[in-house]
Amino acid sequence: MRDDLSFLDGSLPAPLRQDRIVSIVEGAPGLVRTASLAAALGTSEVTVRQDLALLDQEARIRRVRGGAVRRGAGSPERPFEETAVEHxxxxxxxxxxxxxxxxxxxxxxxxxxxxxxxxxxxxxxxxxxxxxxxxxxxxxxxxxxxxxxxxxxxxxxxxxxxxxxxxxxxxxxxxxxxxxxxxxxxxxxxxxxxxxxxxxxxxxxxxxxxxxxxxxxxxxxxxxxxxxxxxxxxxxxxxxxxxxxxxxxxxxxxxxxxxxxxxxxxxxxxxxxxxxxxxxxxx
CATH class of the missing domain: 3.40.50.1360 (Rossmann fold)
Known part of the structure:
Protein backbone atom coordinates (compact mmCIF):
# COMPACT_ATOMS: atom_id res chain seq x y z
CA MET A 1 0.00 0.00 0.00
CA ARG A 2 2.93 2.34 0.61
CA ASP A 3 3.83 2.14 -3.09
CA ASP A 4 0.35 3.45 -3.95
CA LEU A 5 1.02 6.52 -1.80
CA SER A 6 4.45 7.24 -3.26
CA PHE A 7 3.12 10.29 -5.12
CA LEU A 8 1.99 11.84 -1.84
CA ASP A 9 5.24 11.35 0.07
CA GLY A 10 7.46 12.63 -2.72
CA SER A 11 9.04 9.27 -3.60
CA LEU A 12 7.69 9.08 -7.14
CA PRO A 13 10.51 7.80 -9.38
CA ALA A 14 12.24 10.59 -11.26
CA PRO A 15 11.15 9.52 -14.78
CA LEU A 16 7.49 9.35 -13.71
CA ARG A 17 7.76 12.64 -11.84
CA GLN A 18 9.25 14.31 -14.90
CA ASP A 19 6.53 12.85 -17.14
CA ARG A 20 3.95 14.34 -14.79
CA ILE A 21 5.68 17.74 -14.90
CA VAL A 22 5.49 17.67 -18.70
CA SER A 23 1.81 16.71 -18.52
CA ILE A 24 1.01 19.58 -16.13
CA VAL A 25 2.96 22.14 -18.15
CA GLU A 26 1.48 20.99 -21.47
CA GLY A 27 -2.02 21.35 -20.05
CA ALA A 28 -1.52 24.85 -18.68
CA PRO A 29 -2.40 28.03 -20.61
CA GLY A 30 0.82 29.77 -19.59
CA LEU A 31 3.46 29.78 -16.88
CA VAL A 32 3.40 26.97 -14.30
CA ARG A 33 5.31 28.09 -11.24
CA THR A 34 7.96 25.97 -9.53
CA ALA A 35 6.14 26.17 -6.19
CA SER A 36 2.91 24.91 -7.77
CA LEU A 37 4.70 21.96 -9.34
CA ALA A 38 6.38 21.10 -6.04
CA ALA A 39 3.03 21.16 -4.26
CA ALA A 40 1.36 19.05 -6.95
CA LEU A 41 4.15 16.48 -6.90
CA GLY A 42 4.69 16.38 -3.15
CA THR A 43 8.39 17.18 -3.52
CA SER A 44 10.77 20.07 -2.96
CA GLU A 45 11.26 23.09 -5.20
CA VAL A 46 14.95 22.15 -5.47
CA THR A 47 13.98 18.80 -7.00
CA VAL A 48 11.53 20.47 -9.36
CA ARG A 49 14.17 22.94 -10.53
CA GLN A 50 16.54 20.06 -11.27
CA ASP A 51 13.78 18.29 -13.21
CA LEU A 52 12.96 21.46 -15.16
CA ALA A 53 16.61 21.93 -16.11
CA LEU A 54 16.77 18.38 -17.45
CA LEU A 55 13.42 18.62 -19.27
CA ASP A 56 14.48 21.90 -20.86
CA GLN A 57 17.71 20.29 -22.09
CA GLU A 58 15.62 17.47 -23.56
CA ALA A 59 13.37 20.08 -25.25
CA ARG A 60 10.26 18.68 -23.54
CA ILE A 61 9.33 21.97 -21.86
CA ARG A 62 10.78 25.48 -21.78
CA ARG A 63 12.24 26.56 -18.46
CA VAL A 64 11.75 30.23 -17.60
CA ARG A 65 12.31 32.35 -14.53
CA GLY A 66 9.92 31.14 -11.84
CA GLY A 67 8.80 27.93 -13.53
CA ALA A 68 8.14 26.49 -16.97
CA VAL A 69 5.95 26.89 -20.07
CA ARG A 70 5.12 24.45 -22.82
CA ARG A 71 7.04 24.37 -26.09
CA GLY A 72 5.41 24.79 -29.47
CA ALA A 73 2.44 26.77 -28.22
CA GLY A 74 0.10 27.86 -31.00
CA SER A 75 0.34 31.56 -30.11
CA PRO A 76 3.62 33.45 -30.56
CA GLU A 77 2.91 35.30 -27.32
CA ARG A 78 5.47 34.50 -24.66
CA PRO A 79 5.13 34.73 -20.87
CA PHE A 80 6.33 37.81 -19.01
CA GLU A 81 8.90 35.74 -17.11
CA GLU A 82 10.45 34.45 -20.33
CA THR A 83 10.88 37.83 -22.01
CA ALA A 84 11.97 39.54 -18.77
CA VAL A 85 15.44 37.96 -18.99
CA GLU A 86 16.03 39.10 -22.57
CA HIS A 87 17.66 42.44 -23.56
Missing part, protein backbone atom coordinates in the same frame (compact mmCIF):
# COMPACT_ATOMS: atom_id res chain seq x y z
CA UNK A 88 17.87 43.45 -19.90
CA UNK A 89 20.57 46.09 -20.42
CA UNK A 90 18.63 47.65 -23.29
CA UNK A 91 15.39 47.69 -21.32
CA UNK A 92 17.07 49.32 -18.33
CA UNK A 93 18.50 52.05 -20.61
CA UNK A 94 15.11 52.57 -22.23
CA UNK A 95 13.51 52.78 -18.80
CA UNK A 96 15.90 55.50 -17.64
CA UNK A 97 15.49 57.56 -20.84
CA UNK A 98 11.71 57.28 -20.71
CA UNK A 99 11.57 58.17 -17.02
CA UNK A 100 13.66 61.28 -17.76
CA UNK A 101 10.74 62.58 -19.83
CA UNK A 102 8.44 62.74 -16.80
CA UNK A 103 7.94 65.76 -14.53
CA UNK A 104 6.60 65.99 -10.99
CA UNK A 105 2.85 66.52 -10.81
CA UNK A 106 2.11 64.69 -14.04
CA UNK A 107 -0.18 61.75 -14.72
CA UNK A 108 1.52 58.84 -16.48
CA UNK A 109 -0.03 55.71 -17.98
CA UNK A 110 2.12 52.57 -18.04
CA UNK A 111 1.33 49.63 -20.29
CA UNK A 112 1.84 45.92 -19.64
CA UNK A 113 5.17 44.29 -20.49
CA UNK A 114 8.78 44.00 -19.47
CA UNK A 115 9.92 47.30 -21.03
CA UNK A 116 7.16 49.41 -19.42
CA UNK A 117 8.09 47.62 -16.18
CA UNK A 118 11.63 48.93 -16.66
CA UNK A 119 10.15 52.43 -16.99
CA UNK A 120 8.35 51.88 -13.68
CA UNK A 121 11.60 50.89 -11.94
CA UNK A 122 13.36 53.96 -13.36
CA UNK A 123 10.56 56.24 -12.18
CA UNK A 124 10.83 54.82 -8.66
CA UNK A 125 14.59 55.47 -8.74
CA UNK A 126 14.02 59.15 -9.53
CA UNK A 127 13.79 60.48 -5.99
CA UNK A 128 13.22 64.01 -7.32
CA UNK A 129 9.77 63.03 -8.63
CA UNK A 130 6.84 63.91 -6.38
CA UNK A 131 3.08 64.12 -6.71
CA UNK A 132 3.17 61.71 -9.65
CA UNK A 133 0.08 59.71 -10.58
CA UNK A 134 0.74 56.45 -12.41
CA UNK A 135 -2.11 54.48 -13.98
CA UNK A 136 -1.44 50.91 -15.09
CA UNK A 137 -3.24 47.72 -16.11
CA UNK A 138 -0.23 45.61 -15.09
CA UNK A 139 -0.12 43.92 -11.69
CA UNK A 140 3.65 43.50 -12.02
CA UNK A 141 4.14 47.20 -12.73
CA UNK A 142 1.86 48.23 -9.88
CA UNK A 143 3.95 46.20 -7.43
CA UNK A 144 7.17 47.66 -8.86
CA UNK A 145 5.79 51.15 -8.19
CA UNK A 146 4.68 50.42 -4.62
CA UNK A 147 7.98 51.50 -2.98
CA UNK A 148 7.39 55.04 -4.31
CA UNK A 149 4.07 55.45 -2.49
CA UNK A 150 3.21 58.05 -1.10
CA UNK A 151 5.42 60.09 -3.47
CA UNK A 152 3.43 58.43 -6.23
CA UNK A 153 -0.26 57.68 -6.42
CA UNK A 154 -0.64 54.31 -8.15
CA UNK A 155 -3.97 53.55 -9.84
CA UNK A 156 -4.72 50.04 -11.10
CA UNK A 157 -7.35 50.07 -13.83
CA UNK A 158 -9.23 46.91 -12.95
CA UNK A 159 -10.33 44.44 -15.58
CA UNK A 160 -10.04 40.73 -16.34
CA UNK A 161 -6.75 39.04 -15.42
CA UNK A 162 -4.54 37.46 -18.11
CA UNK A 163 -2.00 35.31 -16.24
CA UNK A 164 0.48 35.12 -19.14
CA UNK A 165 1.35 38.82 -18.79
CA UNK A 166 -0.20 39.51 -15.35
CA UNK A 167 -2.33 42.07 -17.16
CA UNK A 168 -5.85 43.40 -16.81
CA UNK A 169 -7.95 43.61 -20.00
CA UNK A 170 -11.58 44.00 -21.05
CA UNK A 171 -14.21 43.50 -19.86
CA UNK A 172 -14.26 46.19 -17.16
CA UNK A 173 -10.92 47.74 -18.17
CA UNK A 174 -12.83 50.69 -19.62
CA UNK A 175 -14.50 51.66 -16.36
CA UNK A 176 -11.60 53.82 -15.12
CA UNK A 177 -9.74 55.01 -18.23
CA UNK A 178 -12.44 57.38 -19.60
CA UNK A 179 -12.19 59.34 -16.34
CA UNK A 180 -8.45 59.99 -16.78
CA UNK A 181 -6.71 62.75 -18.76
CA UNK A 182 -3.08 61.67 -18.58
CA UNK A 183 -0.05 63.59 -19.79
CA UNK A 184 1.76 60.66 -21.39
CA UNK A 185 1.38 56.95 -22.00
CA UNK A 186 4.33 54.58 -22.32
CA UNK A 187 3.35 51.68 -24.58
CA UNK A 188 5.13 48.41 -25.27
CA UNK A 189 4.46 45.95 -28.07
CA UNK A 190 5.88 43.04 -30.02
CA UNK A 191 6.43 44.79 -33.34
CA UNK A 192 7.19 48.22 -34.78
CA UNK A 193 7.36 49.00 -38.49
CA UNK A 194 6.54 51.81 -40.90
CA UNK A 195 3.50 50.21 -42.51
CA UNK A 196 1.62 49.17 -39.38
CA UNK A 197 3.17 51.19 -36.56
CA UNK A 198 3.10 49.54 -33.15
CA UNK A 199 1.63 46.04 -33.16
CA UNK A 200 1.04 43.23 -30.68
CA UNK A 201 0.52 39.47 -30.90
CA UNK A 202 -2.51 39.35 -28.61
CA UNK A 203 -5.85 40.95 -29.53
CA UNK A 204 -7.26 41.49 -26.00
CA UNK A 205 -4.08 43.30 -25.00
CA UNK A 206 -4.05 45.20 -28.30
CA UNK A 207 -7.48 46.56 -27.39
CA UNK A 208 -6.24 47.42 -23.89
CA UNK A 209 -3.22 49.28 -25.29
CA UNK A 210 -5.48 51.35 -27.55
CA UNK A 211 -7.63 52.31 -24.57
CA UNK A 212 -4.56 53.28 -22.56
CA UNK A 213 -3.29 55.45 -25.42
CA UNK A 214 -6.67 57.18 -25.77
CA UNK A 215 -6.40 58.30 -22.13
CA UNK A 216 -3.18 60.30 -22.71
CA UNK A 217 -2.17 63.42 -24.65
CA UNK A 218 1.20 62.02 -25.77
CA UNK A 219 2.15 58.50 -26.83
CA UNK A 220 5.66 57.20 -26.23
CA UNK A 221 6.57 53.73 -27.48
CA UNK A 222 9.25 51.89 -25.50
CA UNK A 223 10.76 49.01 -27.49
CA UNK A 224 14.21 47.50 -27.87
CA UNK A 225 15.76 46.99 -31.28
CA UNK A 226 14.49 43.40 -31.63
CA UNK A 227 10.96 44.75 -32.17
CA UNK A 228 11.88 46.93 -35.19
CA UNK A 229 10.83 45.74 -38.63
CA UNK A 230 8.26 43.32 -37.22
CA UNK A 231 4.48 43.38 -37.54
CA UNK A 232 2.01 41.23 -35.63
CA UNK A 233 -1.71 40.59 -35.55
CA UNK A 234 -3.08 43.57 -33.65
CA UNK A 235 -2.42 47.17 -34.68
CA UNK A 236 -2.04 49.29 -31.55
CA UNK A 237 -1.03 52.68 -32.97
CA UNK A 238 -0.03 53.82 -36.48
CA UNK A 239 3.16 55.85 -36.67
CA UNK A 240 1.28 59.11 -37.18
CA UNK A 241 -0.24 58.69 -33.71
CA UNK A 242 3.11 58.03 -32.00
CA UNK A 243 5.02 61.04 -30.64
CA UNK A 244 8.28 59.43 -29.52
CA UNK A 245 9.95 56.03 -29.71
CA UNK A 246 12.54 55.22 -27.03
CA UNK A 247 14.78 52.30 -27.95
CA UNK A 248 18.20 50.69 -27.43
CA UNK A 249 20.34 47.96 -28.98
CA UNK A 250 19.10 49.02 -32.41
CA UNK A 251 20.83 49.58 -35.74
CA UNK A 252 20.84 52.87 -37.63
CA UNK A 253 19.20 51.11 -40.59
CA UNK A 254 16.30 49.99 -38.39
CA UNK A 255 15.76 53.47 -36.95
CA UNK A 256 16.04 55.38 -40.25
CA UNK A 257 12.58 54.57 -41.71
CA UNK A 258 10.83 55.39 -38.43
CA UNK A 259 12.56 58.77 -38.27
CA UNK A 260 11.86 59.34 -41.97
CA UNK A 261 8.16 58.92 -41.18
CA UNK A 262 8.41 61.90 -38.84
CA UNK A 263 8.60 60.12 -35.48
CA UNK A 264 11.21 61.25 -32.96
CA UNK A 265 13.43 58.31 -31.96
CA UNK A 266 15.58 58.40 -28.84
CA UNK A 267 18.30 55.74 -28.82
CA UNK A 268 18.83 55.42 -25.08
CA UNK A 269 22.22 53.72 -25.17
CA UNK A 270 23.51 56.26 -27.68
CA UNK A 271 21.82 59.56 -26.87
CA UNK A 272 22.81 59.63 -23.22
CA UNK A 273 19.26 59.97 -21.97
CA UNK A 274 16.47 62.45 -22.55
CA UNK A 275 15.42 65.70 -20.99
CA UNK A 276 11.86 66.01 -19.64
CA UNK A 277 10.58 67.24 -23.02
CA UNK A 278 12.08 64.26 -24.82
CA UNK A 279 15.05 66.10 -26.29
CA UNK A 280 18.58 64.84 -25.95
CA UNK A 281 20.14 65.78 -22.64
CA UNK A 282 23.52 67.51 -22.74
CA UNK A 283 23.88 67.85 -18.99
Missing amino acids: QVAKAAIGRAAAAMVRSGECVVLDVGTTPAAVASALVAREDLTDLTVVTNSLTTALALEPAVPRFTVVVTGGTLRPLQHSLVAPFLGAVLPMIAADVVFLGGTGLDVEHGLTNVNLPETEAKRMLADAARRTVVVADGSKFGRAHLGVVRPLEDIDVVVTAEVTADAVAPIRAAGVRVIVADEDGGAAPDGRKSHA
